[in-house]
Amino acid sequence: MLLEVNQATKLYKRGTEEFKAVDNASLSLNPGEYAVINGQSGSGKSTLLAIIAGLLNLDSGQASFDGTDIGTLGDKKLSALRNEKIGFIPQGQCLLSNFTIIDNVALPGLLAKRKNSRERAKALLDRLGIARLANQYPARLSGGEIRRAAIARGLINEPKLVVADEPTSDLDPANSLNIFELFNEIALSGAAVLVVTHESQKPNGCHKRYLMNDGVLLLES
Ligand SMILES: Nc1ncnc2c1ncn2[C@@H]1O[C@H](COP(=O)(O)OP(=O)(O)OP(=O)(O)O)[C@@H](O)[C@H]1O
Ligand SMILES: [Mg+2]
Structure with a gap:
């Protein structure tokens, strides 16, 4: 178990x-x-x-x-x-405001001294449809974009x-479905x-x- x-x-x-x-x-x-x-x-x-x-x-x-x-x-x-x-994706806003989106997402990877964290972060942002926002700060993002960045951050270290x-909770139906599909793929892996x-x-x-x-x-x- x-x-x-x-x-x-x-x-x-x-x-x-x-x-x-x-x-x-x-x-x-x-x-x-x-x-x-x-x-x-x-x-x-x-x-x-x-x-x-x-x-x-x-x-x-x-x-x-x-x-x-x-x-x-x-x-x-x-x-x-x-x-x-454990990739924990909390309910509230949890990004660091003085870090860009890509840095927020890659940070747990850097802390764990994992290689290619930025590449993985980019791939996740792309998968979640927010790659174009990689170099923005959280204050410039919508609620749903911040949520997706937080999801990417929780997944960056390929947690067990x-x-x-x-x-x-703050996503439209198409984006919600994409997240649930991603979770399904993660479970299948x-x-x-x-x-x-x-x-x-x-x-x-x-x-x-x-x-x-x-x-x-x-x-x-
Ligand atoms: N630190 C705390 N001290 C006292 N009561 C708390 C504390 N944190 C949460 N609660 C209370 O504990 C209960 C459970 O809270 P919790 O946040 O786990 O609910 P939830 O099911 O996640 O709700 P939601 O769907 O609104 O997120 C609530 O009644 C809440 O008011
Ligand atoms: Mg809750």
């Missing part, structure tokens, strides 16, 4: 009240598996992805990647894991696991893909669909 989340619970406080943002959630993905998570706003999807990306600690349960408990890793190992093995949080989306139709090639409701995760199909 590449990713295994076991009875994960994350508590948050709202005022004096504590609630379970993620409630005893279990999920597993093999290499090459492609899964989506649906669920209403506020149901805990981003919290779950942040746990998988090692950005949040659990109150109980476990999340492991390639047999290693993510919660036991120190900062340095966690950063390396996130940079090299892609974790994407509503990657198509052997990586695992986990996508939070409000699209209720299973995308082409998708193996399983989870539904999150009030922190509770259910395998739907």
Whole structure:
């Protein structure tokens, strides 16, 4: 198993009240598996992805990647894991404003000392239809163009696991389809893909669909 989340619970406080943002959630993905998570706003999807990306600690349960408990890793190992093995595409704007688009996309590759990062970045920008914007700064881009650049950045190191949080929420139908097709190709090439989306139709090639409701995760199909 590449990713295994076991009875994960994350508590948050709202005022004096504590609630379970993620409630005893279990999920597993093999290499090459492609899964989506649906669920209403506020149901805990981003919290779950942040746990998988090692950005949040659990109150109980476990999340492991390639047999290693993510919660036991120190900062340095966690950063390396996130940079090299897990391609995390967060929900919000995450590009560095003083870097050009190509530099933003190539940066994780440079940090991992991987060769040909700029070439791979160019190819990804091309695949996502924004190659002409390579030398622009994020402030000059539209929301959907920024989103696509963030997706390219998450894929630059050819991660074993892609974790994407509503990657198509600000894209038109044709661009959304292109992203879901790219995820399908990535899964076919052997990586695992986990996508939070409000699209209720299973995308082409998708193996399983989870539904999150009030922190509770259910395998739907
Ligand atoms: N740091 C925090 N402290 C307290 N509550 C939080 C915190 N972060 C998120 N929450 C709450 O936890 C719940 C789950 O949030 P989360 O961002 O995981 O939802 P989501 O399913 O991703 O929603 P959306 O579809 O709107 O992105 C929400 O009710 C939110 O208000
Ligand atoms: Mg969210």
